Amino acid sequence: MPEASSLVDVPARQPADRGWLDEAVRRIQADANRSADTHLVHVPVPGLPNVDLYLKDESTHPTGSLKHRLARSLFLYALCNGELREGTTVIEASSGSTAVSEAYFARMLGLPFIAVMVATTSREKIALIEREGGRCHLVDDATEVYEVARRLAADLGGHYLDQFTFAERATDWRGNNNIAESIFEQMSLERHPVPQWVVVGAGTGGTSATIGRYVRYRGLSSRVCVVDPERSAFLPAFAGDDAAVQQACGSRIEGIGRPRVEPSFVPTVVDRMMLVPDAASVAAMRFLSERTGLRAGASTGTNLYGALRLACELGERGEGGSIVSLLCDGAERYAGTYRDDAWLAERGWDLAPYEAVLARAWDTGTWLTPD
Incomplete structure (x- = not known):
């Protein structure tokens, strides 16, 4: 056990910009308040x-859609866990509607957004995602969306929201x-x-x-x-x-x-x-x-x-x-x-x-x- 005098303070590896974080949370809560x-x-x-x-x-x-509630919860969860910072690219695996809502919140915060979806997703949903400023990465097999989303997040230094894992705990x-x-x-x-x-x-x-x-x-x-x-x-x-x-x-x-x-x-x-x-x-x-x-x-x-x-x-x-x-x-x-x-x-x-x-x-x- 080291002596107390030998202990030092260790700063966070990537100090979060609390000013940006506080403003991001305020914007999302304001959206809920006025809806x-x-x-x-x-x-x-x-x-x-x-x-x-x-x-x-x-x-x-x-x-x-119903997914507006989920997207709001996922963004607040990621923000308050320190996983989203100014400029972070946000990635999601989706069948469409969650990605539409997440693209909306990403644009609200000025964050890039990429949705990984199966190629058979309706063209109307793809258009809605793009209208919100998001990009769509289409795959042929529905089972591929998870790994492709993880890989994109790793390659881009972004954050994978992963609605399928965190939906039940973010709400x-x-x-x-x-x-x-x-x-x-x-x-x-x-x-x-x-x-x-x-x-x-x-x-x-x-x-x-x-x-x-x-x-x-x-x-x-x-x-x-x-x-x-x-x-x-x-x-x-x-x-x-x-x-x-x-x-x-x-x-x-x-x-x-x-x-x-x-x-x-x-x-x-x-x-x-x-x-x-x-x-x-x-x-x-x-x-x-x-x-x-x-x-x-x-x-x-x-x-x-x-x-x-x-x-x-x-x-x-x-x-x-x-x-x-x-x-x-x-x-x-x-x-x-x-x-x-x-x-x-x-x-x-x-x-x-x-x-x-x-x-x-x-x-x-x-x-x-x-x-």
């Missing part, structure tokens, strides 16, 4: 008068105006203020982790259902099907589903998982627009398909209650994909069977899964 909370929209279902369905419209964020799940707290505060004056189910998809897994932890922390009876698209690793992992996890190759529904089980996915706070066929997701996004005028993307369709199934289950048991899900982003981001009949036909996606399921559920409260 009103998103609306919780009541969506009446004619065939289920005793079940109330709500969609929290996350498309009204400044960058148009304060106890409250602090997170999405869970917002949902339950907005539900407080409704007919059934504590939802029977909260239905969400999983991309990073951060949203389901936040909501699942929050309901336990607050002692609420709500259950969390995660809806998962085809080819995703989350549902097989939840079911303990290791072989199917190994076969997962990534979702065709942008924003949800992954080729691997992401570190931010916390299965122990999920009460149920449900597989939703890709064609069903697209059918549901279009159905929502036709019946309500709400124009959303396919991940919202995934949510709606699962939420209606749960609503029908409640109705068939003679139970009432409420179900809350998310409107994740707007339909305008998918004009060349999910909204394009020719694009769907090229992929052989037949929406008709699922349109029939949705219409029956909506009009009669009866769920009949197609063969």
